[in-house]
Amino acid sequence: MTSPHEEVRDLLGAWALDALMPGDEGIVVRHLGECEHCAVEAVRLRATVRHLDGPDASDPEPDATPGMHGLSLALRSRAPALRTAPHAAPYAAAVAGLQALLKELDEHGPWGTPVVHDWDVHDTVAHLVAADEPLARLLGRNGRGPVLSVESAEPADAAGSTADCTSSADGVSPWRVAWEQRTREVIRRERARTPAQTVSTWRNQAAGLLSSRAAHDTELASRATLLNGVRLPVADHFLARAFEAWVHAQDIGGALDRVVPPPPAPHLWQLVRFAVRILGPALGPQAPPVALTVAGEGGETEWVLGSADDPVRAELVMEPVDFCMLVGGRRAPEQVPRGTTGDESAARRVLNRAASLSWL
Template identity: 60%
Template sequence: MATGKEAGMTSEHDGVRDLLAAWAFGALPPAEQEIVPRHLAECHSCAAEAEKLRETVRLLDGPPSSRTGVRPWSDVLSTALRARPATPRVAAHAAPYAAAVAGLKALLPEAEGRWGTPVVHDWDVHATVAHLLAADEPLAGRLGIAARVPASPVAEGARWQDAWNRRSAEVIAHEHGRTPEETVADWAAQAAALLATPEAREPELAACATMLMGVRLPVADHFVVRAFEAWIHTDDIGRALGLAVPAPPAGHLGQLVRLAVRILGLALGPAAQPVLFAVDGEQQWVLGSEDEPIRAELALDPVDFCLLMGGRRTPDEVPRRAVGDEGAIRNVLERAASLSWL
């Protein structure tokens, strides 16, 4: 059992890790400006993570010549962090979603006057936010949060994909009758309500499994799914507006990768030709049959893997390191790409 001092250090450690992004962007509130440097002087792991974040800020700004006509993402996020209201602390499983929501909220002011900019599919910026409003609905509804757009009946026996596509289209059509600011406000309020649920704060409650979007997962994992989609569409919007959105922090990216690998493994099933699959910075997994010799080895960058699973990379264009049976490798890549509904 931890002593009182150890428990205090653990509490401070967790609190400082939540503040590192704001520290790296020079956006800590005055009350928190002394806490982080003091902790970094004593904690090697936090100090290493802080240095990585500082380097990321420098890379995001790029050389001065690259800034012409484009506001650096670090400026966007730093301004948003300084203006942010206090947010409730959440458990580790909901932290990636909280960070993704904060990132999109930081980006959306850059869309002012450009809401009609094409983003992805046939959506503009306004429609993409409306899609996210619809995408968060299933988890919100399961956790007792009322939908903000009236729902229409779903045909009995309809496939979840068909019902989902119809609902997304309904919400987008509804929101195009409102201002973008109203849509953003409803999306942000729904996200805040999700992060305020007991399931976002208490791992024991979030361990309960539920079926959403065609897959049965613990509620904790559904929060990670929400983070995945929010980041993907933030990246979509950023590209449309000329801003390079950074990848999630390493710890959050690892959560996205591990969940994506589990879903990919389930989709491939135990009869697929076995492939030793690795994601840089993460562990290795055997995908497919565990009773046969490994037919191939495949390694991907974590961001590229997430973009492949999110439908933003194709099997032909995703960078990879691979040896062995090309058919087995192709099967993994094509199955990963086929799982996207984003």
């Protein structure tokens, strides 16, 4: 009788060619998140297929783009992101992109380069291990079992999300305290391991998330649960993971003088809409109404944030990447590029509240 491992191994060639039947694809994706040997073989086969296909004629030569320092080649030749439902696709792409960047660093590479906060490159990857843990535990994908059944979580309501506004005596939310403490614990643990071991732990945990039922089942992912201080559909928690993986890839790329491109336009707009869903409730229904327009590659969208009963007091226009970097804590409210008309104080309130949402 053929074992599940042998069955998947026989399907890897078809997976590399994107020729699997839908039912087989789910089996392979789940197995790749659990079996390191098959995952390595799958990447090798996909790379072989890409080599036989030849380079994309639309891509510039590796050295043709000033300032890319070889990263564009790594991104073009990386293994494709695992296929998922649309809500998890930005996370899959962000993980693939960060893996491509980290592959450029060998064991003796610049892992000790300062990146952000007091973290170096190694520490930043360790932080991502800790950051992905709550969702991984929820979905039973980090070896500790689920802390909550997604099936028993509440369906998301029309409002989309509600923030946990509880705070300790010093004004800091308890979940942020726990978040920072867990990051310190994981970084301390990972400093005793090699960078390659830490990257492997992060990669395997991410693969587990991407092979979970919730990454492929939109109905299951529509159910809401409280993680990291905010009640959101599980689908939005996947977008939060994508947001963080991308921002920290930008952090690492900047520290190493490598250009990390933004997410593909469809994924970027998913992150923009996610950020607005968080920002609206955070401002509250009594805030002076401000029209926020985000315009760039892939379209233009406008939201009115704040009170629905009063006339718009100000208008803000921003590009998608700048808006995401503001929410991600990588652009200061007073320095982020934007167009502003109307009541400057109302516009500044939106900018400051957006920047305060960052937990990265």
